[in-house]
Amino acid sequence: xxxxxxxxxxxxxxxxxxxxxxxxxxxxxxxxxxxxxxxxxxxxxxxxxxxxxxxxxxxxxxxxxxxxxxxxxxxxxxxxxxxxxxxxxxxxxxxxxxxxxxxxxxxxxxxxxxxxxxxxxxxxxxxxxxxxxxxxxxxxxxxxxxxxxxxxxxxxxxxxxxxxxxxxxxxxxxxxxxxxxxxxxxxxxxxxxxxxxxxxxxxxxxxxxxxxxxxxxxxxxxxxxxxxxxxxxxxxxxxxxxxxxxxxxxxxxxxxxxxxxxxxxxxxxxxx
Amino acid sequence: xxxxxxxxxxxxxxxxxxxxxxxxxxxxxxxxxxxxxxxxxxxxxxxxxxxxxxxxxxxxxxxxxxxxxxxxxxxxxxxxxxxxxxxxxxxxxxxxxxxxxxxxxxxxxxxxxxxxxxxxxxxxxxxxxxxxxxxxxxxxxxxxxxxxxxxxxxxxxxxxx
Numbered sequence: 202x203x204x205x206x207x208x209x210x211x212x213x214x215x216x217x218x219x220x221x222x223x224x225x226x227x228x229x230x231x232x233x234x235x236x237x238x239x240x241x242x243x244x245x246x247x248x249x250x251x252x253x254x255x256x257x258x259x260x261x262x263x264x265x266x267x268x269x270x271x272x273x274x275x276x277x278x279x280x281x282x283x284x285x286x287x288x289x290x291x292x293x294x295x296x297x298x299x300x301x302x303x304x305x306x307x308x309x310x311x312x313x314x315x316x317x318x319x320x321x322x323x324x325x326x327x328x329x330x331x332x333x334x335x336x337x338x339x340x341x342x343x344x345x346x347x348x349x350x351x352x353x354x355x356x357x358x359x360x361x362x363x364x365x366x367x368x369x370x371x372x373x374x375x376x377x378x379x380x381x382x383x384x385x386x387x388x389x390x391x392x393x394x395x396x397x398x399x400x401x402x403x404x405x406x407x408x409x410x411x412x413x414x415x416x417x418x419x420x421x422x423x424x425x426x427x428x429x430x431x432x433x434x435x436x437x438x439x440x441x442x443x444x445x446x447x448x449x450x451x452x453x454x455x456x457x458x459x460x461x462x463x464x465x466x467x468x469x470x471x472x473x
Numbered sequence: 474x475x476x477x478x479x480x481x482x483x484x485x486x487x488x489x490x491x492x493x494x495x496x497x498x499x500x501x502x503x504x505x506x507x508x509x510x511x512x513x514x515x516x517x518x519x520x521x522x523x524x525x526x527x528x529x530x531x532x533x534x535x536x537x538x539x540x541x542x543x544x545x546x547x548x549x550x551x552x553x554x555x556x557x558x559x560x561x562x563x564x565x566x567x568x569x570x571x572x573x574x575x576x577x578x579x580x581x582x583x584x585x586x587x588x589x590x591x592x593x594x595x596x597x598x599x600x601x602x603x604x605x606x607x608x609x610x611x612x613x614x615x616x617x618x619x620x621x622x623x624x625x626x627x628x629x630x631x632x633x634x
Contacts, residue, residue, distance in 0.1 A: 212619035222626075272626070274626045315623065315624060316623070316625075329568055341574045344624070345624060346622070346624040346625065350624060372622070372623075372624065373619075374525070374545065374546040374547075376542065376543045377543070379574055380549075381532065381549045381551070382534065382546045382547065382548050382549045383548050383549060383619070384557065384615045384618045384619055385617055386615070386618075387551075387615055389554045390554075391551040391553060391554075403496070405623070405624075406623040406624065408618075408621065408623055409618075409623050412618065
């Protein structure tokens with residue numbers, strides 16, 4: 202893993218609008234490329250003149266260039282979402298832990314995403330689908346606010362064609378929506394799960410991850426078979442500044458992906 | 474298709490799992506297996522409520538009529554869920570509508586027969602009440618979670634990032 206503190210320059214190759222406030226950016230190196238990423242890792246993206254933010258890598262491992270899916274929530278992410286073709290962006294990383302999707306080889310893989318939480322899960326899912334024969338059931342459960350807030354909507358059918366059972370539920374249906382309406386945890390009750398041979402990867406708002414882990418637990422999936430991706434205020438990315446501390450963990454180094462057995466107690470402590 | 478339901482099949486439904494065998498056998502007298510094609514309306518808001526369904530496949534949308542607009546789907550239910558609580562309590566009218574979205578299969582229970590069975594066998598009534606309460610609590614908790622609007626941009630995120 203690179204511990205570089207100076208960003209490598211990358212140029213925007215394409216920008217694809219996912220939703221009204223979320224885009225996927227494809228970048229290509231201008232300087233020496235950063236090290237290849239593993240599913241679940243993140244990078245620090247620097248917008249010159251604006252600032253730096255941690256963004257999960259949403260592209261296929263080993264795919265061309267680097268791909269990031271970004272939601273506009275503030276000044277830096279807004280600038281990233283508006284980056285035009287050829288615009289230079291500083292990139293440091295990749296940092297942090299990975300999903301370890303290959304640990305599910307020979308077993309069932311359950312991917313549970315809430316909102317833009319699907320972005321960091323996408324590399325793990327693509328890796329699993331690229332070696333589909335190594336896994337038993339691959340189930341993808343996605344919860345989102347409305348049908349218009351669904352990211353990677355154009356890919357779901359391809360994932361299904363590659364052998365994934367993909368289900369989407371929305372909090373609020375729009376006219377014409379014929380899919381599920383309700384919270385993502387309700388989908389967990391409706392899919393086949395072999396608790397002793399399941400690896401669950403979960404990413405979304407922390408409350409959603411907690412409730413999802415609880416629902417998986419109720420289906421018999423042990424906490425160490427559930428992995429979650431946690432986010433705090435990542436600044437340096439190299440476990441030096443301490444901004445992303447969560448109890449005994451520095452999430453830029455010890456996370457973002459950790460076992461729910463380790464995360465469970467930390468997620469219920471106020472002000473941690 | 475409306476077929477009598479073997480007690481063993483009923484006992485396998487998630488809603489009834491763990492119910493004493495005698496009670497399941499009694500309940501089976503009030504149940505028929507039904508196939509529900511996509512697009513069929515199970516009931517409409519305001520109509521008399523006399524049945525409930527234990528879904529074994531497919532999914533069904535609960536909806537609300539919006540004048541001048543398409544019905545608004547408030548929740549979808551699927552395998553393992555129970556549909557229909559309104560037959561239990563006054564005014565015994567459906568509070569929402571329900572339509573089959575994806576071809577479904579279910580055990581259909583006749584509310585009046587179930588009430589008679591519960592009067593005769595209070596232990597069956599107790600077992601059913603426990604399960605209906607658990608399903609109602611689960612539905613309430615899911616609704617509360619949706620009210621949190623978890624996927625909205627948290628106000629503390631809006632700023633420098």
